[in-house]
Amino acid sequence: xxxxxxxxxxxxxxxxxxxxxxxxxxxxxxxxxxxxxxxxxxxxxxxxxxxxxxxxxxxxxxxxxxxxxxxxxxxxxxxxxxxxxxxxxxxxxxxxxxxxxxxxxxxxxxxxxxxxxxxxxxxxxxxxxxxxxxxxxxxxxxxxxxxxxxxxxxxxxxxxxxxxxxxxxxxxxxxxxxxxxxxxxxxxxxxxxxxxxxxxxxxxxxxxxxxxxxxxxxxxxxxxxxxxxxxxxxxxxxxxxxxxxxxxxxxxxxxxxxxxxxxxxxxxxxxxxxxxxxxxxxxxxxxxxxxxxxxxxxxxxxxxxxxxxxxxxxxxxxxxxxxxxxxxxxxxxxxxxxxxxxxxxxxxxx
Amino acid sequence: xxxxxxxxxxxxxxxxxxxxxxxxxxxxxxxxxxxxxxxxxxxxxxxxxxxxxxxxxxxxxxxxxxxxxxxxxxxxxxxxxxxxxxxxxxxxxxxxxxxxxxxxxxxxxxxxxxxxxxxxxxxxxxxxxxxxxxxxxxxxxxxxxxxxxxxxxxxxxxxxxxxxxxxxxxxxxxxxxxxxxxxxxxxxxxxxxxxxxxxxxxxxxxxxxxxxxxxxxxxxxxxxxxxxxxxxxxxxxxxxxxxxxxxxxxxxxxxxxxxxxxxxxxxxxxxxxxxxxxxxxxxxxxxxxxxxxxxxxxxxxxxxxxxxxxxxxxxxxxxxxxxxxxxxxxxxxxxxxxxxxxxxxxxxxx
Numbered sequence: 001x002x003x004x005x006x007x008x009x010x011x012x013x014x015x016x017x018x019x020x021x022x023x024x025x026x027x028x029x030x031x032x033x034x035x036x037x038x039x040x041x042x043x044x045x046x047x048x049x050x051x052x053x054x055x056x057x058x059x060x061x062x063x064x065x066x067x068x069x070x071x072x073x074x075x076x077x078x079x080x081x082x083x084x085x086x087x088x089x090x091x092x093x094x095x096x097x098x099x100x101x102x103x104x105x106x107x108x109x110x111x112x113x114x115x116x117x118x119x120x121x122x123x124x125x126x127x128x129x130x131x132x133x134x135x136x137x138x139x140x141x142x143x144x145x146x147x148x149x150x151x152x153x154x155x156x157x158x159x160x161x162x163x164x165x166x167x168x169x170x171x172x173x174x175x176x177x178x179x180x181x182x183x184x185x186x187x188x189x190x191x192x193x194x195x196x197x198x199x200x201x202x203x204x205x206x207x208x209x210x211x212x213x214x215x216x217x218x219x220x221x222x223x224x225x226x227x228x229x230x231x232x233x234x235x236x237x238x239x240x241x242x243x244x245x246x247x248x249x250x251x252x253x254x255x256x257x258x259x260x261x262x263x264x265x266x267x268x269x270x271x272x273x274x275x276x277x278x279x280x281x282x283x284x285x286x287x288x289x290x291x292x293x294x295x296x297x298x299x300x301x302x303x304x305x306x307x308x309x310x311x312x313x314x315x316x317x318x319x320x321x322x323x324x325x326x327x328x329x330x331x332x333x334x335x336x337x338x339x340x341x342x343x344x345x346x347x348x349x350x
Numbered sequence: 351x352x353x354x355x356x357x358x359x360x361x362x363x364x365x366x367x368x369x370x371x372x373x374x375x376x377x378x379x380x381x382x383x384x385x386x387x388x389x390x391x392x393x394x395x396x397x398x399x400x401x402x403x404x405x406x407x408x409x410x411x412x413x414x415x416x417x418x419x420x421x422x423x424x425x426x427x428x429x430x431x432x433x434x435x436x437x438x439x440x441x442x443x444x445x446x447x448x449x450x451x452x453x454x455x456x457x458x459x460x461x462x463x464x465x466x467x468x469x470x471x472x473x474x475x476x477x478x479x480x481x482x483x484x485x486x487x488x489x490x491x492x493x494x495x496x497x498x499x500x501x502x503x504x505x506x507x508x509x510x511x512x513x514x515x516x517x518x519x520x521x522x523x524x525x526x527x528x529x530x531x532x533x534x535x536x537x538x539x540x541x542x543x544x545x546x547x548x549x550x551x552x553x554x555x556x557x558x559x560x561x562x563x564x565x566x567x568x569x570x571x572x573x574x575x576x577x578x579x580x581x582x583x584x585x586x587x588x589x590x591x592x593x594x595x596x597x598x599x600x601x602x603x604x605x606x607x608x609x610x611x612x613x614x615x616x617x618x619x620x621x622x623x624x625x626x627x628x629x630x631x632x633x634x635x636x637x638x639x640x641x642x643x644x645x646x647x648x649x650x651x652x653x654x655x656x657x658x659x660x661x662x663x664x665x666x667x668x669x670x671x672x673x674x675x676x677x678x679x680x681x682x683x684x685x686x687x688x689x690x691x692x693x694x695x696x697x698x699x700x
Binding site for chain 2: 085148162202203204225226229230239241247253256258261262265266272275279281282286290
């Protein structure tokens with residue numbers, strides 16, 4: 001019996017990650033080689049590939065790999081598709097690779113789960129199977145975005161469309177504990193996403209949240225605006241899931257537009273193509289700095305278990321990064337830190 | 351007496367724009383040369399420069415220009431600063447260049463007003479002086495953003511932090527009428543900014559707004575996501591001012607970060623600098639495609655008069671574009687179109 005019944009909290013020495021091998025746009029074509037590449041680089045980690053046994057086996061064969069003491073297959077007969085409504089995936093696909101991978105976290109056979117599948121289903125099933133941490137009302141999705149001076153963590157990115165100030169306070173605590181754990185920052189700064197720096201700005205929920213954050217023991221920076229995300233003004237940016245999702249998707253759209261336009265301009269004629277060739281090493285260096293694959297892996301926070309959501313379109317490199325994030329969260333005791341802070345908060349309130 | 355008492359609705363043949371010459375980070379150093387440049391190119395327009403007489407005169411002299419039949423000065427003794435709280439600017443600075451410029455629209459001496467000053471003050475004063483159009487409860491800020499295939503109009507960008515479905519419906523009508531007027535599109539497509547394409551996505555306000563939009567006579571495309579803004583999926587994107595402001599500022603931050611990183615990479619060493627020199631014409635072409643100056647000029651919609659807000663940091667080119675937008679809105683009867691649609695709507699409801 002673990003403190004707070006947090007699944008897979010102990011056994012840091014021997015970390016096991018359950019991978020929903022069928023999830024994502026490319027399924028085992030990405031998840032299996034990513035797992036193999038990760039294992040080659042990380043001899044201390046074990047991986048369980050969850051999904052259709054024969055499909056996973058043939059993918060392993062294609063990579064001249066086989067199961068062994070650190071890599072095993074856990075069969076699951078069903079697959080949650082990207083179009084499955086979360087409620088249906090939860091109710092009707094009890095032997096899906098996604099659900100079985102989460103079950104392994106619940107039972108303690110794995111310390112974390114990584115899936116590139118349907119976000120809504122992953123959230124619904126994780127919440128149902130793992131349950132919430134004490135005193136946390138809502139789970140949140142936290143992701144990393146690049147900034148001028150490094151990166152920042154933003155949450156919630158879409159789990160909650162309507163939030164109360166208390167929900168946002170809890171998100172702030174979870175985000176701060178995530179950053180303090182995986183980045184070894186004792187007191188990460190927290191910004192509240194708003195439409196102006198002044199206290200009088202924003203809607204009622206945001207104003208009340210600022211009040212709660214000021215009274216909390218978090219390192220509250222104050223209100224931040226959309227551009228502060230990419231300026232890297234704070235270590236953590238807190239917002240409700242509607243706003244966070246719009247900010248994230250808008251960023252994806254803008255980055256895609258800029259990338260497409262740059263390509264169009266360099267492909268315009270023979271001279272611009274030559275210029276592109278000359279500039280290629282520089283452009284590649286730039287690209288690697290903003291490469292979204294490096295930031296792949298969103299944390300589903302607030303659950304009694306570590307669950308990482310990879311982008312559905314992730315390639316092998318990106319999916320490997322999501323596995324790495326899961327391992328880092330286990331290794332640095334993210335769940336324990338969140339739990340401790342939440343008990344401090346509830347003791348303070350009591 | 352004009353229909354609906356819309357100030358400056360008539361006299362399209364002889365358009366007069368009142369410019370808050372003192373507004374913005376650079377005041378007359380930008381507004382005066384922008385006005386002069388605009389007049390050179392547009393012989394059919396009259397401009398009234400509103401502000402401190404001597405300051406404007408000396409700026410005119412610096413450009414070897416003088417007042418004349420198409421360019422005059424209207425003295426105003428006060429200036430609204432960027433830090434003035436809107437309520438104080440409204441109450442205490444009754445002879446500010448901003449207020450006097452808006453007064454000229456109210457009195458019919460000008461057909462539109464352009465200001466690069468304090469957005470909150472501009473909104474508060476415009477609303478107080480000009481009043482709202484019939485059946486419109488809230489003004490909205492609409493701006494143009496570049497897309498892969500042209501551009502799109504997004505509103506609200508920050509005037510309203512809490513919106514009802516009816517407010518959002520009114521924004522949709524105003525946005526659609528703006529686009530139909532200035533872009534001569536008979537039935538522009540309207541997208542509702544949400545966190546998923548499916549009907550079940552989003553918060554209650556958004557779901558109810560979708561229902562109103564489906565029942566309206568607008569060309570409602572359905573839900574759009576953040577990335578659809580830059581894909582140019584619809585002609586108009588509707589959202590509340592909190593979400594819109596975050597999307598806009600996040601975009602500004604990301605664009606700024608990408609631009610800075612590109613510059614950093616090209617300035618890294620002598621080889622990258624040479625590559626940058628070779629790539630310069632291509633990079634400049636790219637830059638001009640996403641040049642925010644081309645999109646300068648946000649419309650304050652819903653008022654009984656045309657008011658354009660220029661970015662505070664606008665340069666001459668950017669400010670000229672804001673003047674051009676004001677003239678286009680007058681020329682194409684934006685206010686009349688919005689009023690007509692709103693009466694249709696209220697007749698339909700009655």
